[in-house]
Amino acid sequence: MSESLSLKRLKENSPKDLNQLCETLIDLIQDLIDNPNNSKYKKLEIDSDLIASKLMPFSGGLELLFEIGYEEGDDYFYLPDNFPKQKLNFFLVNLKSILNPKPICSLNSDSICTSTIVSTRSNFGLKNSKNSIFANRLNSSYQHVLIYEDVDLKQKCLSKIPIERLRDQAEQKYQIYSQNNQDKQPFKTRDFLILELLSWFKNEFFKWINQPDCIRCNSNEKMSFIKNDRPNHNEATWQAGNVEVYR
Known part of the structure; x- marks a missing residue:
């Protein structure tokens, strides 16, 4: 296993x-x-x-x-x-x-054992405490995105994304850009595809709200913020921080 x-x-x-x-x-x-x-x-x-x-x-x-x-x-x-x-x-x-x-034993003649090497990625060579806090947060975020490298999660994501439509839109914009900017440093279709994906996520997939509607009374009343609460087990799985509770 x-x-x-x-x-x-x-x-x-x-x-x-x-x-x-x-x-x-x-x-x-x-x-x-x-x-x-x-x-x-x-x-x-x-x-x-x-x-x-x-x-x-x-x-x-x-x-x-x-x-x-x-x-x-x-x-x-x-x-x-x-x-x-x-x-x-x-x-x-x-x-x-x-x-x-x-411990991992070195192969030199003295047979000196050294402890397991720890990655120094999180150190970033920063001594200042404020910078160290930022570096730790940056490293934590870097580690967090690695959970999305899971093959099953990737397949689930791809099943929700209109890949072909976004590719067609990216190709059209790439062609227009190439015709009008032949003397500039060229971009690739992939660059435009990333922009199309970002636009789809912000404008179609994700819905921005300040106060959610009440789903129980089916009215137009907006719920009011009550408190911040601890994430439940599902939210904690994806490393949610503060969870806002509305009523």
């Missing part, structure tokens, strides 16, 4: 949060292995400290539960009796390896 998406998402967290996440998940999985029929570990309330405080706020926590086999109830997650138990050992081994990575 190859490394799962949830394991990759776990690594997006800070080292401190990653360690706490791994310890929490290892404890849960070990309890499931030792007590496979105990409802205490097979049914997890959404508002419990485990879910609300230790898993939901961080990348990969809830996703890993679903990959183990947990399913969603009304206000809880539950593990069916027929869940694939072999996954428990797979995730247990991988979580332990994340928590305690094995």
Whole structure:
């Protein structure tokens, strides 16, 4: 079994949060292995400290539960009796390896062991604390978009996008540009396709709103903002931040 998406998402967290996440998940999985029929570990309330405080706020926590086999109830997650138990050992081994990575031994004559090399992408050579915060946010955003590299997600996206229409529009605009700007640095059809895709997303696919209409009373009344709330498990999966609640 190859490394799962949830394991990759776990690594997006800070080292401190990653360690706490791994310890929490290892404890849960070990309890499931030792007590496979105990409802205490097979049914997890959404508002419990485990879910609300230790898993939901961080990348990969809830996703890993679903990959183990947990399913969603009304206000809880539950593990069916027929869940694939072999996954428990797979995730247990991988979580332990994340928590305690094995050192990599150098090949020089002194046989000096060095710890696993950590990517320096997030450092960006910035010393200033304000710049470091920005760099960390930038790196986090970079890591976040990688979840859309999932093949199934790509297929779902493509099924919603009018590819042929956008290509035709891009080709027409490219031809017009090429005829009128022969002495300038040439663009390619792909450049115009990106602009068409952006325009489609902003003007056709996505709807901008300030206050949503009430869907229950079927009136023209606008709902009022009440508060910001924590994301639910589905919103947390896609790394939602503040969720606005209207009523």
